Amino acid sequence: MTARTWTTRADNRAARLARAAQALGPRLRGKRVPSEAITELLEAVIEPHDRVCLEGNNQKQADFLAQALVRLDPQRVHDLHMVQSVLALPEHLDLFELGIASRLDFSFSGPQGARLAKLVSERRIQIGAIHTYLELFARYFVDLTPQVALVAAHAADAEGNLYTGPNTEDTPAIVEATAFSGGIVIAQVNELLDDGSALPRIDVPAGWVSFVVKAPRPNVIEPLFTRDPAQISEIQVLMAMMAIKGIYAEYGVQRLNHGIGFDTAAIELLLPTYGESLGLKGRICRHWALNPHPALIPAIEAGWVESIHSFGSELGMEDYIRARSDVFFTGPDGSLRSNRAFCQAAGHYACDLFIGSTLQMDLDGNSSTATLGRITGFGGAPNMGADARGRRHASPAWLQAGREARQGRSGAAGTPRGQKLVVQMVETFREHMQPAFVERLDAWQLAEQSGMALPPIMIYGDDVSHVLTEQGIANLLLCRSDEEREQAIRGVAGYTAVGLARDERMVENLRDRGVIRRPQDLGIDPRQATRNLLAARSMRDLVRASGGLYEPPKRFRNW
């Protein structure tokens, strides 16, 4: 037996709290820190080499704390290991340029992807790994536990209880991992209530929070999931018709996830029109794991949607959500309770279908949004766009996909098992006439350049069930060899180089077998695919459909 101490984490927390108390003196009232003392607080509680989770969500950002962090003295605070979902703000990378942080584990870097790649190539940042969200949360409880968490909430009461409002997002996962492992939790809030005032609801108990600070400005939130119907093209309408008739109806998909993008917005807007005309109401799309997409308003109003659980919220949807509490998860205060961890679990285990888009797909069906000169990560797509092999409950859609995938197979691969529907929906050419189908993903070269252990593939080909383009649907479940899969993909790749190199005879054979289905094979007349089919054709239509409850952010108020 050693004489080691077993409470270093608790002792260390006590020492950090004592340093904060000393640095701030009477300016620290309970857990409340005045905003002008934030630098002193951070320098008192953060130690070099700490693992720090700076709440960078898909939507809300702990921006005040990010700005404070970049102002620290790198002589005192350096070599931080940042762990966070999203790199969204310039400050998230400034930290590395300034020498305050040196190591990074994350999920998604969207707009900062190019700058991130540059910093990596200059060896000013060391990437641990890119994760899917739930995977990163999981590691918070295993080997990436933060010593310090810097989070954002809407309000705090005098005791330090937190009210997140509709954008709860990652906060509960981050705070739980940090608070119960001897860490320090600092929350920036938009409102700090006086003694005795009660929050509309408590999302995080005060006992889990070390300090609260009122930010001078409300935290940044991005309306990431708002798509203006005016920008939906007729090709997208056609693809949405194929998705509804050729996949959703074919498998009877009741529970599903939609992400960001115009392709899926088109599907949402066709449910009450085209979907209704096919008699599908109540037969598909009843339960959703998705954010409160404005594009789903017409379908909700038409009674298509029984329930929605959300990762985060969406700006402008607050009053609508409050008035439609039968559909959304809401608190006694009427506002949404989102939760990215549970919604990702729902997307993984409780949904029969994931539909997403990509920038590139190769002939094995592997797809990636990673392109040269950018390191972006994949957010939730790998978690939801993978077969959930731990799933054991059956549904007709899952069983049918499983049957198709296992037909004619023997041994372990032939054991009856359900399978998730994973649909990649892409136009054959992206903007600037970039082909979506390629012989080789940029991901391979990117892996070599950045020294990654594996190419950054978003969704692996053997998890994809269907590829949907304006040319038709390729059902990869039915392919029985690598060659068939390749020709099925070429067969829907249109006039791209990959599509033009198809084996005509084999493609026609696949079409005869129903592996490839063109619009006409589905009984869809492309001439019908007009914008008139959309249940809303503008932002104004969406507002009208909501009975005036939806209030789009200013930049979308284009009428």
Add this chain to the structure above:
Amino acid sequence: MTARTWTTRADNRAARLARAAQALGPRLRGKRVPSEAITELLEAVIEPHDRVCLEGNNQKQADFLAQALVRLDPQRVHDLHMVQSVLALPEHLDLFELGIASRLDFSFSGPQGARLAKLVSERRIQIGAIHTYLELFARYFVDLTPQVALVAAHAADAEGNLYTGPNTEDTPAIVEATAFSGGIVIAQVNELLDDGSALPRIDVPAGWVSFVVKAPRPNVIEPLFTRDPAQISEIQVLMAMMAIKGIYAEYGVQRLNHGIGFDTAAIELLLPTYGESLGLKGRICRHWALNPHPALIPAIEAGWVESIHSFGSELGMEDYIRARSDVFFTGPDGSLRSNRAFCQAAGHYACDLFIGSTLQMDLDGNSSTATLGRITGFGGAPNMGADARGRRHASPAWLQAGREARQGRSGAAGTPRGQKLVVQMVETFREHMQPAFVERLDAWQLAEQSGMALPPIMIYGDDVSHVLTEQGIANLLLCRSDEEREQAIRGVAGYTAVGLARDERMVENLRDRGVIRRPQDLGIDPRQATRNLLAARSMRDLVRASGGLYEPPKRFRNW
């Protein structure tokens, strides 16, 4: 646009609360309900056909609420749809016999498995599906959201805040899904604090809880994870040596999950002895997703373990956990904060290895604990014993397993990808000389008998990486055909009928290739495999190793 109401759930909750207030009158003080009024409360708030989550965990049970539920008048309360993790108490099935409940979705039924099968065959219970835990939680947020949740906590304060103590387990997931969807949450507690008294910590905020009731007796908790080292056999020691040298060391497994059972308890007890002698300290087994197993005490004391996150707690480990807060996730009160949802996510996404046992394995490597006449479910095994295909972060163990699995493959199946190590550890014969290896799983017949859509397979063969018996290790990753896999399994199946039917030449060939490895191939002398290698050989040794901090439950105090 319809004139439908969109607040039926909120209105319905208000109506239920009003009925409770009327039924209880002044006996309802805030959220506090006297225990003798529990029947009236439940009859007031539960409606026929409700989905009810009765907290039945792996360990703690809402037993008082279960007993109250079976006393309801089936004329008033009937056809409930029960959704719960574990069927542990007789009351969980009495509900169906009494006509109070009719439908069930669950994860595990352990001791009630035989009775459950009988009720199903008599058509007195309709099973929706068997789930893995995280899958069931996920459905709470999608299509199995409870209208009423009946949960167990250690204490509540006057406002209704809950303190779960170390066994938080499922409570946060259940309460969040119910409270934010217009449902009613009723908590039984062992202690109800007076006005003004504060809980040691708050695990669930009062705003999420509708009613609290003090149970006349503390809730039942099972010490499920306590294994008396005295019962570990020398065959188990041998198998544990093979696991450590042939798998853990071979792949450099740093992050892992162990479940229940003597096989893995033997591994835990060999780390500070055999593992130490191999120089493996710090190189394997640093981060764990597991409950506070008493058998891990010697390894913790010897400095092997950096962190443990837990699904639940373990009786008798309270003081030890408090004194070892560097290792366990604990609150400011010093007691464990467990969380089954996050720990299952950790087991799925943050661990490189799952090791478990089974009752039967077939020649494809499919395994199941389902046997004729019993419907037991699988708990967490499918979630952790499946390749996490959404995982994107690399580790040496995961990369090596992925390389082995993909060697020589082409197309989508050959795309570089990591893979989880999923080890099935079984003696070739179970008790009563039942062979662990069979030509055909009982699961197939069970599926026919019970009308299941798929045979209840716990872990599918194509997710298994290694089969470990006293005869050796079969590395299924390296098998290149169904036939090789079959012979690899036969090759470690010893004197079972399946083992005796092996093709000797092919098995020797697999051994030459390292697909099968015998103890001697690993440099392990079976004569060394004695109980002397165990770091603790009795419960008393465990207590001693803990410095007297571990206090085993009475039934284990055998000295």
